[in-house]
Amino acid sequence: MIAPAPVLTMSGIGKQFPGVKALDGVDLRLLPGEVHALMGENGAGKSTLIKVLTGVHPADAGTIELAGAPVAFASPLEAQHAGISTVYQEVNLCTNLSVAENIFIGREPRRRGRIDWKRMRARAGELLARLELSLDVSAPLSTYSLAIQQMVAIARAIDIEARVLILDEPTSSLDGDEVEQLFRVMRRLKEEGIAILFVSHFLDQVYEISDRMTILRNGRLVGEHLTERLPQVELVAKMIGQELEELERMHGEAGVFDRPLVEARELGRAGAIEPFTLTIHEGEVVGLAGLLGSGRTEIARLLFGADHAGTGEIAVGGAPVALRTPRAAMNHKIAFCSENRKADGLIPDLTVRENIILALQATRGWTRPVPREQQDELVGRYIKALKISPPNPEHLVRDLSGGNQQKVVLARWLILEPRLLILDEPTRGIDVGAKAEIQRLVAELSGGGMAVLFISAELEEVLRLSHKVEVLRDRRLVAELPNDGELTTDVLMETIASGGRAS
Amino acid sequence: MTTLTVGRASVPTKYLPVLVTGCLFLAMFVAGGIRYEGFASGQVILNVFIDNAFLLVVAVGMTFVILTGGIDLSVGSVVALSTMISASLMAGPGWPPYLVIPLVLVIGSGLGLVMGYIVHAFDIQPFIVTLAGMFLARGLCYTIGTESIPIEDPTFTAFAQARLDLFADMWISPSVIVAVVVVLAAVYVLHYTRLGRAVYATGGSEQSALLMGLPVARTKITVYTISGFCSALGGVLLSFYMLSGYGLHAVGMELDAIAAVVIGGTLLTGGSGFLLGTVLGVLVLGLIQTIISFEGTLSSWWTKIFIGMLLFAFILLQRLFSARSRR
Numbered sequence: 074m075i076a077p078a079p080v081l082t083m084s085g086i087g088k089q090f091p092g093v094k095a096l097d098g099v100d101l102r103l104l105p106g107e108v109h110a111l112m113g114e115n116g117a118g119k120s121t122l123i124k125v126l127t128g129v130h131p132a133d134a135g136t137i138e139l140a141g142a143p144v145a146f147a148s149p150l151e152a153q154h155a156g157i158s159t160v161y162q163e164v165n166l167c168t169n170l171s172v173a174e175n176i177f178i179g180r181e182p183r184r185r186g187r188i189d190w191k192r193m194r195a196r197a198g199e200l201l202a203r204l205e206l207s208l209d210v211s212a213p214l215s216t217y218s219l220a221i222q223q224m225v226a227i228a229r230a231i232d233i234e235a236r237v238l239i240l241d242e243p244t245s246s247l248d249g250d251e252v253e254q255l256f257r258v259m260r261r262l263k264e265e266g267i268a269i270l271f272v273s274h275f276l277d278q279v280y281e282i283s284d285r286m287t288i289l290r291n292g293r294l295v296g297e298h299l300t301e302r303l304p305q306v307e308l309v310a311k312m313i314g315q316e317l318e319e320l321e322r323m324h325g326e327a328g329v330f331d332r333p334l335v336e337a338r339e340l341g342r343a344g345a346i347e348p349f350t351l352t353i354h355e356g357e358v359v360g361l362a363g364l365l366g367s368g369r370t371e372i373a374r375l376l377f378g379a380d381h382a383g384t385g386e387i388a389v390g391g392a393p394v395a396l397r398t399p400r401a402a403m404n405h406k407i408a409f410c411s412e413n414r415k416a417d418g419l420i421p422d423l424t425v426r427e428n429i430i431l432a433l434q435a436t437r438g439w440t441r442p443v444p445r446e447q448q449d450e451l452v453g454r455y456i457k458a459l460k461i462s463p464p465n466p467e468h469l470v471r472d473l474s475g476g477n478q479q480k481v482v483l484a485r486w487l488i489l490e491p492r493l494l495i496l497d498e499p500t501r502g503i504d505v506g507a508k509a510e511i512q513r514l515v516a517e518l519s520g521g522g523m524a525v526l527f528i529s530a531e532l533e534e535v536l537r538l539s540h541k542v543e544v545l546r547d548r549r550l551v552a553e554l555p556n557d558g559e560l561t562t563d564v565l566m567e568t569i570a571s572g573g574r575a576s
Numbered sequence: 577m578t579t580l581t582v583g584r585a586s587v588p589t590k591y592l593p594v595l596v597t598g599c600l601f602l603a604m605f606v607a608g609g610i611r612y613e614g615f616a617s618g619q620v621i622l623n624v625f626i627d628n629a630f631l632l633v634v635a636v637g638m639t640f641v642i643l644t645g646g647i648d649l650s651v652g653s654v655v656a657l658s659t660m661i662s663a664s665l666m667a668g669p670g671w672p673p674y675l676v677i678p679l680v681l682v683i684g685s686g687l688g689l690v691m692g693y694i695v696h697a698f699d700i701q702p703f704i705v706t707l708a709g710m711f712l713a714r715g716l717c718y719t720i721g722t723e724s725i726p727i728e729d730p731t732f733t734a735f736a737q738a739r740l741d742l743f744a745d746m747w748i749s750p751s752v753i754v755a756v757v758v759v760l761a762a763v764y765v766l767h768y769t770r771l772g773r774a775v776y777a778t779g780g781s782e783q784s785a786l787l788m789g790l791p792v793a794r795t796k797i798t799v800y801t802i803s804g805f806c807s808a809l810g811g812v813l814l815s816f817y818m819l820s821g822y823g824l825h826a827v828g829m830e831l832d833a834i835a836a837v838v839i840g841g842t843l844l845t846g847g848s849g850f851l852l853g854t855v856l857g858v859l860v861l862g863l864i865q866t867i868i869s870f871e872g873t874l875s876s877w878w879t880k881i882f883i884g885m886l887l888f889a890f891i892l893l894q895r896l897f898s899a900r901s902r903r
Contacts, residue, residue: 150789165787167780169847170773178773179790187768213590229788 080105080140080268081126081157081237087134088121088292095121099135099294101287103237103268108259110279110300111272113289114312114476114506119272122289123239127152127159140236158230162242164222166229168215173197175214176229200228204258220251224258231262238262239270244278245501256282274503276305288312309505330354330540333391334524335376335407335493340385345371348384349550351543353493358515358525360539360556362532362565368548369528373495376526377409378402403436408486409495410479418482421471425461426452428470429484436489455484460510476507483511487518494518495526500534512538532562544568593841594853596893601856604863612870619746624862629751630655630813631832632858636762637688637806638833639854640799643766645779645846646702648800650691650709651807652829654684656822657713658811663725663821666732673732681808687713688804692797702800710830717823724822727815736816751813758809763851775799779846835883836861839890860886 079102088096096118103109113119124130126137128146137144139155146152149159166175173194174181182192197210206224214222223243230238240259244252259269259282273279279286280300288295288311295311332355341348346368353359361369374380376387378396386393389405396402399409411418419428429452434443452466459480461473470481479499486494496515500508515538519525529535535542536556542565544552552568554560609616625632634651641648658680665671665679691709695702727733739747766772774795777785785792810829815821840857842849864882868874 149787153789161787165781165784167777167784167788167847169780170776174773174777178777179770179788181770181773183770187764188770188773 077105078141079103082138083122083126083135084138085135086122086125086132086137088118088125088130089133094292096125096132096292099289099292100297101126102297103270104285105236105266105268106263107284108263108269108271108282110283110286111270111289112279112286112308112312113295117289117312118292119289120241120474121292123159123241123270123272127157127239156234156236157239158235158237159239159241160223160226160230160243162245164219164226166214166222166226168213168222170214171211172201172208172214172217172225173210175225176200176210176232197228200232201225203231204228204261218251220247220254223247223255227258227262231267235267237268237270239272241272242274243271244273244275252278274505276308276505280305312505330357332356334389336388336391337376338386338388340375340382340387342371342375342380342383345380345548346375347549351550351553353524353526355492355524356519356522357541358519358527358539360535360542361526361528361545362535362542363545363569367545367569368550369545370497371548372545372550373409373497373526373528376402376493377407377495379409400435403432403489406489406492407495408432408489408491408493409497410482410486410499411497418485419470419478422469424467424469425456425473425481426466428481429455429466429488432485433488451488452484455487459484459514476503479503479507479511483514491523493524493526495528497528498530499527500529500531508534532565536560536562536565590848591850593890593893594850594856597840597853597856597860597890601860601863604860604867608863608867608870612867615866615870618744620866621859622742622746622748622752624859624866625752625755626749627817627865628858628862629749629755630810630817630826631829631836631861632755632855633758633806633813634810634829635833635836635854635858636758636851637803637810638830638837639840639842639849639851640762640766640775641702641803642834642837642842642844643775643779643846643849644796644799645782646695646796646799647706647834647844648688648691648803648807649703649706649830650687650713651803651810651833652826652831653710653713653717654687654804654807655811655814655826655829656717656824658684658808659815659818659821659825660717660720660725660823661821662812662815663727664720666727666729667725670729673729673735677812680812681805684808684811685801685805688801688807689797691804692800695800696793696796706800714823720821720823722823724820724824727819727821732816733819736819749816751816754809754813758806759851759855766851771795771798776847779848781847832861832883835887838894839886841890841894843894 081103083099083101086096086099099118099122101111101122111119111122121130125132127149128151129149131145139157144155146155167178170178176197177193182189182196194210201208201210204224204227206221208217208221214225217225227238243255247255259271263269271279271283283300285297285299286303287297288308290312333352334355335353337349337351339348339350349372351372361372363369371380375382376396378399378401381397387396388394394405396405402409420431426448430443430448437443449466456464456466461477461480461484470478473481483499499511512534515525515527527535527538539556541556542554542560543550544554544565546569554564554568605616605621634655638648638651661680661683662676665676666673687709691705694700695705735750738750740750740753741747766775774785774790774792777788777790778792778795782792814825818825836857837849837854838844838857839860840849840853840855842853861883865879868876868878
């Protein structure tokens, strides 16, 4: 196949941020009718490259050519007018407005000065039909799922005669069917000759949809490859720059633990999780497996006192306790890293140091501030232990990449030296390298005697780390499986599907 | 727009708050009609319009601001300032009304423009900016005069006292016409112009509106200007009603206007609400006053107590709605 001329060429792009060289001599070319994946770990420079392309940041070096003519966009709006549209991970639409309005707002069809609602709805319907969607276009956007909202964002993007469509992690909050739907739309657009730049952390998805990929590492170009000619293992190696053998070898195993730390007996909460009995021993990693909404997070919240249990009792170290508030749980040295690090955990406008010290300070009360010296010592230690990058404690958390933000949340709880650490989806939305580090850390911690309750949607990950796996289905704990040699992801999936009846 | 949801005949949740206010108004009217003689007449409702035309106009401006997620505390003071400027210019140098009224409208809009600009350019909370505007405008009243200034201009008083007869012995004042025109114009702007849709979008999510390339800055400045204009126009209507200018006119009217908007079902967080709701909100407030005056024995402070209770009820209702729609 002879490749047509690229619609967009970026060459020698460099971008310097205070103290960091974010991009250095990066090339990227997008061909019409191709899905091009932009790969790299968090902090490799993917977001920066997209921001340079769409005019959020000016480039310090290099040139951008659109259809052969040099361009430099001063704002995303300018880029949009030139035919480069971006759909971000967080859908940036107004959910209070109707579907049709969200597609057309700012350029509504008008007749004699007034908005022509009828024509707008008709055109919105046509546009969505192009994406094989049939929606009630006059219904408020908030009535539709996130996946549909994303499609609407795409519809908005392609209405502006888009030549280049950038999808920045569009799949991270979609479920399987929704991803399929998105891919159908992407293939459709591809056929129409639109060049699509696709960013995702899910390798399988990248391999399913993309034709070509560009790999970045530490702000530098590693290479451009045709997807079909680059095996996954090589891709990962290129992304993190080292072999993943260590991780491959890692596999959790059933162990004998005899010192129960947290015992929940018939603990339950109406509407959230049916009564369950669960014992977590010291040094044990307990995995929670189950589909989204099966009650994984609900168990974690009960154990952390974030929700009140309706029934049952809980004992820590043999003594019955009442975990009415997270604070009470913290006093019993239980820590909870929540799923939603942005909303529940981190304060983006504070520095890394302030964020890490927060929980420790909270347990001491405000009358006994943590001495600065001790703060610096602790924070320095954990930045080093978790390889938080950049290793500057005074950096604002908002400027960190997703994986590093997750590490800051982890550090905050580790500093309390918890006996039970609850991790709810600690590796979601972060790259392979950071994932491996977090997994390694979990293994280390449990080796040191800490109990870990590990929640993840990725069954491989659960298997790799856990000593035993609790299987959830429809808000019920259906099985407890020791992680012996016979437990595989297939067995786990079978158990989830059958509801534990087989075993 | 769809008025029915699929399957069963129900009103979409976005119209529900307005519907609740409408039902409340009807219930109050029926209850009043049963309890008091001579209550259930068309003129009682028209009187509510006549007595509250200025509040209605001010509340229209407030609706724009609240729809973007802002607030304008300066409206009451701007109303007072407008009455004061009109009265002093007509009484002192003897300016004719057709010069005074446009001037007042320009001053009010200008004040709104400046406040809107400060809110946008320095990214300061509208609460603080308009609080400053409130003190400023109220203070300016007293630089003009501390006493009430009567308005004796013949054209002005003639217009103020005009009665437009409708059928069946019913009548309205010219102010009602002005208020109705303002309401209709505002409905048009909100639903049939890009400005209006940008108002809703900004209130829904300012960040998204920006990323969608909407002129958020211009929209925000414009809504405060509209609110300033409406306050000044409300001031003119109040001077028709009072035939005087006074620095203590319209004390607390900003709160009445906010109350009317909220009772009308507009979310204080912005992005959701209808002008019809605001009209109903003003009518409910007016009807409470009417009922209290019919009752005769109750002091007028009971009005405030009822408004207070209604506000509590409606804010709880909003909370329920937004909690449910988030799920």
